[in-house]
Amino acid sequence: MLAPKTSHFPAYKQSLLNEFHEHLSKIKNLNTNTNKSNLNTRNKSTMEAETETTQKRHYWLLKTEPGEWSWEDQSTNGGKSKWDGVKNKQAQKHLKSMKLGDLCFFYHSGSKCRRVVGVVEVVKEWYEDDDGGIAVDVAEVGEMRRWVDLAEMKADERVNVGGFELFRQPRLSVVSVGKEVWERVCELGGGYVGDGRGEDGEEGGD
Incomplete structure (x- = not known):
């Protein structure tokens, strides 16, 4: 009976875990950048609206x-x-x-x-x-x-x-x-x- 290759399993698991965290980090960064972009767009729209009102x-x-x-x-x-x-x-x-x-x-x-x-x-x-x-x-x-x-x-x-x-x-x-x-x-x-x-x-x- 062959012994299980336990020495390779933890490394493979760690690799999957690292890939998961890396993917999760990318998603968080994407959401953060999207939120910042949306906020900047809203702020810009608000400022443009206020400027337009003042000009009129x-x-x-x-x-x-x-x-x-x-x-x-x-x-x-x-x-x-x-x-x-x-x-x-x-x-x-x-x-x-x-x-x-x-x-x-x-x-x-x-x-x-x-x-x-x-x-x-x-x-x-x-x-x-x-x-x-x-x-x-x-x-x-x-x-x-x-x-x-x-x-x-x-x-x-x-x-x-x-x-x-x-x-x-x-x-x-x-x-x-x-x-x-x-x-x-x-x-x-x-x-x-x-x-x-x-x-x-x-x-x-x-």
Whole structure:
């Protein structure tokens, strides 16, 4: 009777085990690389979508007498309001041009206070209200960290160079704001609450 070749069996078994672990390692690496690729693709898609939204976004300024509807009224109303009562045809045209996600400066007008005090976002595009007028719905984003007076904006060279419609047509209650002017006014005010910056207006960290 021949003795079993036990001396060769463990080596063969070890070889199969090594091949199995090697194959398993390749599968893990493949899954890891696939997950990373999918994550990078999702991140890229998200960034592209955010960039596209930012590029399409337009900026506006909404005037209101603080005695009729102030920033405090906006805040205490759950941050939302229907922006109506606009009679001027050019101002109505601006309302009709607003899209979801557009941002608007909330501007206190009047003889005693003319200043940008906060930022609201368009949450419902234009519609006809019960009185047959034009309206949009806006929601509070955040108060300016420092209110920006009209005189300060007029004295700023970068705001003037940007061609602010507020200066050209001061009687309009709804005016368009160029991106450069928007960014400069935000800079003058130290940004606004909800803009992704810290309390001091600096970019927030991870």
